[in-house]
Amino acid sequence: MSLERDLRALAAELEWPEPPELAPLELGRRRNLRPLVLAVAVLVLALAVALAVPPARSAILRFLHLRGVTVERVETLPRAQQRPLAAGLGPARSLDDAARMAGFPPVLPPGVAPTRAYARWSVIAIPLGGDRLLTELSGIGMDVSKKFASGAARVAPVTVDGAPGIWIEGGPHVLVFRRRDGTYVTETLRLAGNTLLWEHGTLTLRLEGPLTLPEALRLARSIR
Amino acid sequence: MHREVAFRVAYVVTGSAAEAEDAVQEGFVKAWRALWRFRRGAEFRPWLLKIVANEARNRRRSSGRRAGLALRAAHEPSGEAAPSPEASLLDRERREELLAAVGALPEPARLAISCRYFLELSEEETAAVLGVRRGTVKSRTARALERLREEVGP
Numbered sequence: 336m337s338l339e340r341d342l343r344a345l346a347a348e349l350e351w352p353e354p355p356e357l358a359p360l361e362l363g364r365r366r367n368l369r370p371l372v373l374a375v376a377v378l379v380l381a382l383a384v385a386l387a388v389p390p391a392r393s394a395i396l397r398f399l400h401l402r403g404v405t406v407e408r409v410e411t412l413p414r415a416q417q418r419p420l421a422a423g424l425g426p427a428r429s430l431d432d433a434a435r436m437a438g439f440p441p442v443l444p445p446g447v448a449p450t451r452a453y454a455r456w457s458v459i460a461i462p463l464g465g466d467r468l469l470t471e472l473s474g475i476g477m478d479v480s481k482k483f484a485s486g487a488a489r490v491a492p493v494t495v496d497g498a499p500g501i502w503i504e505g506g507p508h509v510l511v512f513r514r515r516d517g518t519y520v521t522e523t524l525r526l527a528g529n530t531l532l533w534e535h536g537t538l539t540l541r542l543e544g545p546l547t548l549p550e551a552l553r554l555a556r557s558i559r
Numbered sequence: 560m561h562r563e564v565a566f567r568v569a570y571v572v573t574g575s576a577a578e579a580e581d582a583v584q585e586g587f588v589k590a591w592r593a594l595w596r597f598r599r600g601a602e603f604r605p606w607l608l609k610i611v612a613n614e615a616r617n618r619r620r621s622s623g624r625r626a627g628l629a630l631r632a633a634h635e636p637s638g639e640a641a642p643s644p645e646a647s648l649l650d651r652e653r654r655e656e657l658l659a660a661v662g663a664l665p666e667p668a669r670l671a672i673s674c675r676y677f678l679e680l681s682e683e684e685t686a687a688v689l690g691v692r693r694g695t696v697k698s699r700t701a702r703a704l705e706r707l708r709e710e711v712g713p
Contacts, residue, residue, distance in 0.1 A: 337713055338704060338707055338708055338711070339704065341657060342661075342677075342707075343679075345657050345658070345676075346679060348654060349630050349677055350630070351567055351570065351630070352570060352576035352579070354563050354565075354566035354580075354583070492577070
């Protein structure tokens with residue numbers, strides 16, 4: 336019974352995204368259909384209005400989930416510091432070594448021949464020069480990198496060649512990797528710069544650096 | 560509040576807040592149009608949840624992606640002195656372990672657990688959401704619990 340008790344306890348602690356902002360309405364429980372019709376009609380109208388208003392849309396951004404990545408808005412960022420881009424990802428290796436370590440071959444922008452890369456099982460991080468770092472997650476062993484965005488950071492859903500993505504810029508956010516078993520790789524915890532995250536085939540890619548959104552998208556679309 | 564539970568059902572099915580929002584909107588519009596089919600005296604909530612869940616499933620299918628468990632345990636408010644991330648992460652060990660184990664279940668089992676325990680839906684409501692009989696909900700939930708016990712202990 337303790338598993339069931341724990342699941343029920345967990346239910347109370349789950350974080351749900353906010354439902355669309357609507358005028359409070361009491362639906363159901365009414366046996367008389369006429370008020371129900373009116374209530375639903377008002378609700379539908381309220382929904383349409385709510386969807387047209389930007390603040391209602393932005394409420395979604397309090398919690399964004401992309402395959403392998405969760406972005407959460409928080410009041411206070413967890414303690415983290417400015418650390419090297421590849422902090423916690425082990426020593427620099429050749430690209431071949433990194434691919435062996437990660438268990439999959441990396442994808443790259445054309446014309447880029449990196450001299451070094453960093454890897455853990457299912458993750459490869461490749462410095463692209465100019466303080467830019469391309470991180471690739473295969474989703475086998477470490478599929479969740481977790482970010483906590485401060486209020487100052489702009490978090491926007493984007494698409495890269497039709498695939499879903501997230502753009503974070505303009506304010507500090509914190510990056511931490513999580514293993515599939517649920518434990519965090521705390522040594523990867525660090526403050527991150529502007530970042531584009533997107534799905535690329537079976538991989539989830541993450542491009543970080545002093546980039547604008549158009550620059551990041553251009554680079555992202557070139558990756559094969 | 561049906562709005563909240565309907566949104567959460569759609570979120571569990573689609574794994575995406577934006578898709579869940581659209582599914583609820585579309586589901587409510589469809590429910591409104593289908594009200595004449597609603598049997599007087601029947602329970603309203605399972606009927607509404609079934610429509611929203613169908614809409615959510617259709618959206619997930621047409622998006623072509625597989626929905627994972629998008630749920631996370633709440634991030635504790637850190638107050639003025641933020642606890643070390645390491646400490647707060649350790650506190651969450653059991654929760655994260657459970658979430659990871661539920662997330663690793665096959666979709667039918669994951670949805671059954673999510674509906675019964677995370678959304679606290681009745682068997683009848685869960686059956687409506689999953690589009691199966693109550694007996695199937697029972698057996699699916701029991702098998703899922705068994706599998707979870709193998710993963711994370713009793």
